[in-house]
Every structure is written in C-alpha cells, then in structure tokens.
Amino acid sequence: MQKNPLSEGLTAHNTPEPFVIVIFGASGDLSAKKLIPALFSLFTHNHIIDFTIVGFARSRWSSSDFKEKTAALIHNRFGTQTTEQETAEFLKRIHYISAPYDTDEGYTLLKKKFAAQKHLIYYLATPPHMYEPIISQLGKNRLTQSADSTFKIVVEKPFGHDVTSAKLLNSKLLSIFKETQVYRIDHYLGKETVQNIIVFRFGNGIYEPIWNNRYIDHVQITVAEKAGIEMRGSYYENAGAIRDMVQNHLLQLLCMVAMEAPNDLEPDSIRNEKVKVLKALRPITVDSPQPAVIRAQYRAGIIDGEKVKAYRKEDKVDPHSIIETYVCMRLFIDTWRWSGVPFFLRTGKRLSRRLTEISIQFKTPPHLLFGQADSTPISPNTLTLTIQPDEGITFRFNSKLPGFTTKMRAVNMNFTYGSSFAEKSPDAYERLLLDMMLNDATLFTRNDEIEQAWKFVSQLISCFKNDADKNLFFYNAGSAGPEEAHLIMTPYNSTWRKL
Amino acid sequence: MSRELNPAVIENNIISQLRQLSSNNIRTSLFNLLLFYDIKDQGTIEDLLSSIFGKRPARIIHIRNKDADLTNAYVKVRCHADYEQNQVCFQEIIIENGLDNIGIAVGAWLPLCTHDIPIIVIWLCRLIPFEDLVQTFYGIADKIIFCTEFNETKAEDPFAVCLNILKLILSDREHPSHPRLSVSDFTWLKSLPLRQKTAALFDPKDMRSALYDLNKIIISGTRRSVALLYFLWLASRLDWNLIHKDDSQLQFHDHKRDIITVQLADDHRKRIVFATKENQEFTLSWQSLYSSTTDAESMGKTTSRSRPFGAQEQVLRELDSPGPNLLYYNALKKLSLPELSEHE
Numbered sequence A: 001m002q003k004n005p006l007s008e009g010l011t012a013h014n015t016p017e018p019f020v021i022v023i024f025g026a027s028g029d030l031s032a033k034k035l036i037p038a039l040f041s042l043f044t045h046n047h048i049i050d051f052t053i054v055g056f057a058r059s060r061w062s063s064s065d066f067k068e069k070t071a072a073l074i075h076n077r078f079g080t081q082t083t084e085q086e087t088a089e090f091l092k093r094i095h096y097i098s099a100p101y102d103t104d105e106g107y108t109l110l111k112k113k114f115a116a117q118k119h120l121i122y123y124l125a126t127p128p129h130m131y132e133p134i135i136s137q138l139g140k141n142r143l144t145q146s147a148d149s150t151f152k153i154v155v156e157k158p159f160g161h162d163v164t165s166a167k168l169l170n171s172k173l174l175s176i177f178k179e180t181q182v183y184r185i186d187h188y189l190g191k192e193t194v195q196n197i198i199v200f201r202f203g204n205g206i207y208e209p210i211w212n213n214r215y216i217d218h219v220q221i222t223v224a225e226k227a228g229i230e231m232r233g234s235y236y237e238n239a240g241a242i243r244d245m246v247q248n249h250l251l252q253l254l255c256m257v258a259m260e261a262p263n264d265l266e267p268d269s270i271r272n273e274k275v276k277v278l279k280a281l282r283p284i285t286v287d288s289p290q291p292a293v294i295r296a297q298y299r300a301g302i303i304d305g306e307k308v309k310a311y312r313k314e315d316k317v318d319p320h321s322i323i324e325t326y327v328c329m330r331l332f333i334d335t336w337r338w339s340g341v342p343f344f345l346r347t348g349k350r351l352s353r354r355l356t357e358i359s360i361q362f363k364t365p366p367h368l369l370f371g372q373a374d375s376t377p378i379s380p381n382t383l384t385l386t387i388q389p390d391e392g393i394t395f396r397f398n399s400k401l402p403g404f405t406t407k408m409r410a411v412n413m414n415f416t417y418g419s420s421f422a423e424k425s426p427d428a429y430e431r432l433l434l435d436m437m438l439n440d441a442t443l444f445t446r447n448d449e450i451e452q453a454w455k456f457v458s459q460l461i462s463c464f465k466n467d468a469d470k471n472l473f474f475y476n477a478g479s480a481g482p483e484e485a486h487l488i489m490t491p492y493n494s495t496w497r498k499l
Numbered sequence B: 001m002s003r004e005l006n007p008a009v010i011e012n013n014i015i016s017q018l019r020q021l022s023s024n025n026i027r028t029s030l031f032n033l034l035l036f037y038d039i040k041d042q043g044t045i046e047d048l049l050s051s052i053f054g055k056r057p058a059r060i061i062h063i064r065n066k067d068a069d070l071t072n073a074y075v076k077v078r079c080h081a082d083y084e085q086n087q088v089c090f091q092e093i094i095i096e097n098g099l100d101n102i103g104i105a106v107g108a109w110l111p112l113c114t115h116d117i118p119i120i121v122i123w124l125c126r127l128i129p130f131e132d133l134v135q136t137f138y139g140i141a142d143k144i145i146f147c148t149e150f151n152e153t154k155a156e157d158p159f160a161v162c163l164n165i166l167k168l169i170l171s172d173r174e175h176p177s178h179p180r181l182s183v184s185d186f187t188w189l190k191s192l193p194l195r196q197k198t199a200a201l202f203d204p205k206d207m208r209s210a211l212y213d214l215n216k217i218i219i220s221g222t223r224r225s226v227a228l229l230y231f232l233w234l235a236s237r238l239d240w241n242l243i244h245k246d247d248s249q250l251q252f253h254d255h256k257r258d259i260i261t262v263q264l265a266d267d268h269r270k271r272i273v274f275a276t277k278e279n280q281e282f283t284l285s286w287q288s289l290y291s292s293t294t295d296a297e298s299m300g301k302t303t304s305r306s307r308p309f310g311a312q313e314q315v316l317r318e319l320d321s322p323g324p325n326l327l328y329y330n331a332l333k334k335l336s337l338p339e340l341s342e343h344e
Helices: A029-044 A063-081 A084-091 A106-115 A128-140 A163-177 A192-202 A233-258 A267-281 A427-438 A447-462 A485-490 B007-021 B039-049 B106-113 B131-137 B146-151 B160-170 B188-190 B194-203 B206-213 B223-237 B309-318 B328-333 B338-343
Strands: A019-024 A051-057 A094-100 A117-124 A150-156 A184-185 A216-224 A293-303 A307-308 A326-331 A343-348 A356-363 A380-388 A390-402 A408-416 A474-475 B031-038 B058-063 B072-081 B087-097 B119-124 B143-146 B182-185 B214-220 B242-247 B249-251 B259-267 B272-275 B281-286 B296-297
Touching: A019 A029, A019 A390, A019 B182, A019 B281, A029 A051, A029 A063, A063 A084, A063 A094, A063 B143, A084 A094, A084 A390, A094 A106, A106 A128, A106 B039, A106 B242, A117 A128, A128 A150, A128 A163, A150 A163, A163 A447, A163 B072, A184 A427, A184 A447, A192 A380, A216 A233, A216 B259, A233 A267, A233 A293, A233 A326, A233 A343, A233 A356, A267 A447, A293 A485, A326 A485, A343 A485, A390 B087, A474 A485, B007 B087, B007 B106, B031 B039, B031 B143, B039 B058, B039 B119, B087 B106, B143 B146, B143 B160, B143 B188, B143 B328, B146 B160, B146 B188, B160 B182, B160 B223, B160 B328, B182 B188, B182 B328, B194 B223, B194 B272, B194 B281, B223 B249, B223 B259, B223 B328
Parallel strands: A019 A051, A019 A117, A051 A094, A117 A150, A150 A184, A216 A343, A293 A474, B031 B058, B031 B119, B058 B087, B119 B143, B143 B182, B214 B259
Antiparallel strands: A216 A356, A293 A307, A293 A326, A326 A343, A356 A380, A380 A390, A390 A408, B072 B087, B214 B272, B242 B249, B249 B259, B272 B281, B281 B296
C-alpha cells in the first residue's frame, strides 16, 4: 500500500497516538517537579490530547489523593498561566495505584484496568535499585507483550553504577523489551542549547573546516553548580561527581562537540557518531601522565551571602567521606580530527556560580605581529557555547584599541537566545517526553553508548580505588573549585576559564 | 526629502524612545517587517502584531494609506515584558501615505529598514495594481505574505487573488539574477487544520483507496478562500488538473481523466463531505478550525485526534519560516486552466 499522499508537509504537527503512561515512583520528587508539569504543559499546548496518566508508587494514596496533590502542584507551578477548566480536564485523565514494586498486586490491577490500551509507556522514576524488580514484574505479568499493543519503557539516570551493572541492567531490559522500545533519558540532551550544538556545527559552513587539531588548541567543558547535594546524601555517597555528572552529562556534551557529521538526522545516525567518540576516548589509567584527574570535596563556605555546610556535614553523608563533589580531568580523543587536542572537563557542586558551557580555544596566530612591544600576550580566539544560564554563543577576538598605537584588546561578539528569540524554550522534559511518545529516539541514549561511557568512567574510577583518600583535595563552598585544579592545565600552558 | 522621512531623524527618535522605555538592554532586531494596509484596517494589523509581541524583536514599518494630501511619518517604540520580564521592543515607524503617494515609494521606506537583516512584507491591501507591487519587492524583500481571506472580505475574488499570487511566483522565477522572493498566504496556514483533519481521515490503510475514488467533495462553514486553497491542495497531492471553473464549483480531472467536482455549499455546518464513485460517503465535521476534536464518520468509525493550531501561532510560524513553501506553490499551480497555461 502506498503511503498517504496527503500527509506530506503535515508531519511537524504530529500528535502522539492515544496512550497510557504509567509513572513508577509517582509520589516522588522527579514526578512532582518534572514529569507531571511537563505532561501538563504538553496538554495545555495541545501537543498531547488522548492520554491517561497512571501513578504507581508505594505511598498509600488513593486516586483522589493523587489528583489533589497534582492540582496543588499545578496551581503552585502554573498559577495564572492556566485555567481551572484545563486543570480539571487534566485531572480527569489521572489514576493512581498504590502497591509495592516487587509483588504482583499492583501489576494485576494495572493489567486489569489498562492492558487493553493500544500504547503503553512505562516510566521508571523510582530509585535505581527498583528498576530490576519493576522490569521483572512487567515481564512476568505479561504487561509487555500483546499483538494489539505497543510498549515503551523510559529509564532515568543513573543507568547502572559501573560498566558491569550497566550491562546487567541492559540485559535485563533487553530480555523483556527490544532496544527500540527502550528510552534512556538524559535530560541534558533535551535542552535547546545542547541540540543547538549540532545545528551550530553542521548548519553553518564556516566552523567545520576549522573544527580540528589544526586550528583548535584545546576544549574546556564546564558544568558548575551552585547547589549542593540537597536531599540526596545517601545516593551521592555511592555516586560522587564522576558517576553523577561525568558519565552522562559531560560525556554527552563532549560527544556533541567532537562527533563527526552524521549522514542524516535519523536517531541511529547521530548515536553511531557519538559512540565512535566514546570508543576513541583514550582511557585514563594509573599509567597516564599525571595529574590527569583532580578530585575534590567542598568544605563549608558562603553562597549567596548564606553560610553553607561542608559536604561531610550534609544529611546522610559519612563524616569521613572521601567521595568527590568536584572533578576535573584532561581527556584525549584518539582520532585523526582530534589527535593531540586536550579536552578539559570539570564539574562540581557548591561552586561560585551555576554555569554550563563549552569553550573552544583556538590556536594563536603562527607569527605574532602585535602584542610583543609591551610583552602583552595575545589573547587567543575563543568560541563559547553557553548552555545555561543565559544560553548563547560568544566569540572572542582581538581588536585595536583606539589611539595612535597598535595595542589590542580582546572583545566579545555575543549572541544570546533571550535577546534574539524572546520566547521560552520548552522544558527539556517536555521535549524528551514528546519525542518519546512520537517514537523519536534521537535525544535518548542507546545501550552501547551507555556501556562505552561506563567503560571509560569505570576505568577512571579504578585509578582511585586503593588510595581515594590521598587523592582527594578540598575547596571552600562558593569558590571556583580547588587550587589544585590548575595542575591539570599547567603542562599545556593554559588556564581554566573564570567561573 | 521631507524631514519626517529623513532616516537620520527617525533613527535618533527611535533610539531616544528606546532609552526611555527599555532600561535593561536594547535587543537585536531579527527582521524588518513592512506592513502595507489602509488606515481603516489598523485593528487587523494590531491583532496580527499581538502574536509577536514579547516574542520576536523586530523593526516594523507601517505604510498605511490615509485620506490626506500629504504623507507624514512618526515613530513609536512599544516594549513588552518577555517570559523573564525583560523588555522586547518593537521599533515602529509609521508612514501615513497621503494622496501625494510619497510614503509608498520605495525610496521612502527602504532606507528605514535595518541593514542586513531579512525584510518581510505583509500585504493587506487590494492586489491591484499588481504589477507595481511585483516590481517594488523583487530583489529587495525576502518574503511577502498575503492574506487571500482578507482580500475576500474586501470583495476581491479569491480565485483572481490566488492567480495574481501565482503570477508573482512565476514572474520571480524569470529573474534569476536577484535573490528569490518567498511568497506565502496566511489563508494557506488557516487551511492547515482542514488539511490535517483530511490527511488523518484517509490515513488508515483501509481508507486510502477511497482517496483515488473520490468524485465529489462539498465543504461548508468556511470562507471561499480557505475552501479554494484546500481544494487546490487536494488537487496537487492527488494529481488532479483543473478543467472547469464557475461561480459555484470547480471541476478537476483525476489521473484516469474522471471528473471530480468540488463545491463550497452555502451552509453554516462546519463539515466536508467526500463522496466516491461507489456512492460511499465520508463526513468530517468540526466545531472550530482550531479545536482539538474532529468527528469523522467513515465506515462506521469515529476518530477525534488533531493538533490544533492557533491563529497567533500561524503568524509567528509564517514569520519564522523564511523559505518558500513548495507545498503551497504546487497547490497554486493547480489554478491553471487550459486557457491560462501560458503562465506555467
């Protein structure tokens, strides 16, 4: 049968087929802060029309309780931007199942009430140790197999704890679902500015010719947070900055910057290119030139004029913890394009500001005509892609100071999203949820991507296994990180960008 | 040059008003928006602009016809808070074109456009004299947007209006030396929900064959201009050729040279009735073009799924799409009756 000739040019307005989304962990923070608001916003903007939300959690709530809490949440979050009618319409679509994750009880109910639906989405918003029992129960209760229905599962990070656990989780998932049904979510990829990296690189002709080791001196990727670990002490004690941020967000940003141009925008074309970058990452081992990695932990300090406590004093944190809240490292990608170009990555909590940026520093001119007379070093050209806050792109170049001399000064050419497009981008979760509903997996992580990232990170962590306490530095909360961070840059005559 | 139309004076006035109104920062304009209209249609223009207030900073030049002897001009800056409570400002230059016709001359408004950003023209005037308009915008503007439905309200025949737009597109292709002028029509976007609903109706595989078996379509509850563009879209997608036009209907040949008759019925019910050669009948009905519910009575099935598309979103979408819409161009080309084929 030939395709529908009328559908051409209308695809941009697709709405998902009617679906049921089951949120495991519906009484938790992620559901309240991200998922429900994202679904509500998609609903009010008419991106989703026919749907049912089933909250599934251990909290002993009824459907009325869940509706009541959702109504309060919508009121607090959206206030006057929404109407009572919209809220009422949304609440009509909400149900709740209170049951343990690892017994048949809730799943039997789920099957009875919703298994006849054509499209079922399972969203794992629980603590990660519950993933496996939920997946097993879905399989056991035949909630993933039906000739008349389609099923998808969305898995939140952390996806495993190391390469072994990631492989185990993948194999568990793939014993019940096909890879095309699995959506591993990294909300960073849903951010407009992260997606813009691909548009910026491959939608403009001038950057690709200079996007290589002939012109680029080094790349810095920074994900700095002002926030601490908040209520996640017990999770963070088992994770640390490397597992919490490097394995997913930072390596994803690195892939976006370093990948080759995909042949097209098909999900697998992009993901294939990202996997190639991860495979080409030179492993950091105890034999790597030192220091290749600096780990540190925050002490007490001042943030926004308020005293904040040290990591070791945080709730559910070991007072002698040797977990890092900051890490910086130097990486190399062993490809023709990136040979010899260091990539400097850093991330930390309780730093002086919240900032996510990718900065490409270009090589200085081969023959210095200017800047020698008064020994002023020439400022290198820098292209900075700011992901958050104040999303935008800045190019730094040198300009002549007015006057009779040839003195130079670095100036910035700025593009900020807010100034040009005074419109709020959709929230990352809205974008990712809608993509998933429309079967577009481009912004989701594939199993081999996850495993490659863990392979690199597990090897890195093993370098500190025996003497993690000796290799831990400290920094004051509210500062730019540990003094020792510069040791990573010194051999390359570079400095970290100011925070 | 009239002092009122002196670009330096106008720029100074804009800057001084911007400084008074927007203390945070002066944003970069994304595009020049040239609005051609009659002063009595000011309300329509305000409605249209409301879709980009707080969303797209732009330089807007109003060129409006006024029943006065002399052309005059003044500036206005309007700032609206965006989602972060920063100001998004419109730099507006209002040229009131008098009977001296100075204001409509290219030399009056072109120097006032911000250099090196796109120029988008919205034409909400009658389309005659058309040839002058063509010559004015070739090589200068990036895009011109018409509104056939608006012209219909001014008693202009939608068929004639669309034919003129087609001529503009085809003439533009005779001048390869200048940058292409994209042409679009707000009414085309307005027909989008109808097109979406129709595509959805015939999307199930068991409905697909009926598409090639249609012999009559009757639409009601919509304007002639919307219905015309909708029928032209169907013709282009299904490869029909126009063979006859009169006041009440259009007739096309399908690929088998069978006749398909399409009509706009004088009926307030919002619906489209599709009839096939096998005497089957399918009906699409809706409450509002932008509503999310559609009832489709087809082979005993009822569906109700469609992505509504608000009127304001249409304007923004049109301003954000710089390139030509080939789907629209191909639909317009279906206007060509055999006696008009020299325009092809």
